[in-house]
Amino acid sequence: KAGVTQTPRYLIKTRGQQVTLSCSPISGHRSVSWYQQTPGQGLQFLFEYFSETQRNKGNFPGRFSGRQFSNSRSEMNVSTLELGDSALYLCASSLGGRGNEQFFGPGTRLTVL
Amino acid sequence: AQKVTQAQTEISVVEKEDVTLDCVYETRDTTYYLFWYKQPPSGELVFLIRRNSFDEQNEISGRYSWNFQKSTSSFNFTITASQVVDSAVYFCALSGANTGNQFYFGTGTSLTVIP
Secondary structure, rough: OOOOOOOOOOOOOOOOOOOOEEEEOOOOOEEEEHHHHHHHOOEEEEEEEEEOEEEOOOOOOOOOEEEEOOOOOOEEEEEEOOOOOEEEEEEEEOOOOOOOOOOOOOOOEEEEE | OOOOEEOOEEEEEHHHHHHHEEEEEEEOOOOOOEEEEEEEEOOOOOOEEEEEEEOOEEEEEEEEEEEEEHOOOOEEEOOOOHHHHOOOEEEHHHHHHOOOOOOOOOOOEEEEEEE
């Protein structure tokens, strides 16, 4: 069974630009969660999508948004990039039930200059 | 509120030594789930174990073992006879029954196994 895939793996953007990251979950998984990982803040939850609906949201500004498609693939968008958005963005998929383990992708390394 | 504390920031051991990684959690939920993940230098988080709050039985998987104690709100992870391939950052995480599938991660413990 293929694991979670994320594209692109690396991105370099400049302040003010916007970016879209993509995540394909494990086949059969309906939940996709996004996390931001930085050296200073660690792993922080952005949001979770289940069956195309945002089910849970972390404490991030509205510049961070996402969506999920009918095939469970998910995209995350960050608008008006700031230097502080430089991070590793991790996508995780799960079956979607409470307490199910999440399986993570390799991440997208975003650098904002 | 949900919180996970991994007080050990960095640990170094010599190969074949045993090492225990500590994890202390806080939650008001009576039903919750605990996890351990390994993050090697490649960056991908690898799932190791899941425990629910009603199952305090300790678990052993090869050289890995986990000790869950509700009385002290701890879920510690022991690696026996460590190997160089165990070098990674290890994260403990908590998910509450009332917080959806949001995982609350600790700050991680960086383990270096010296050959």
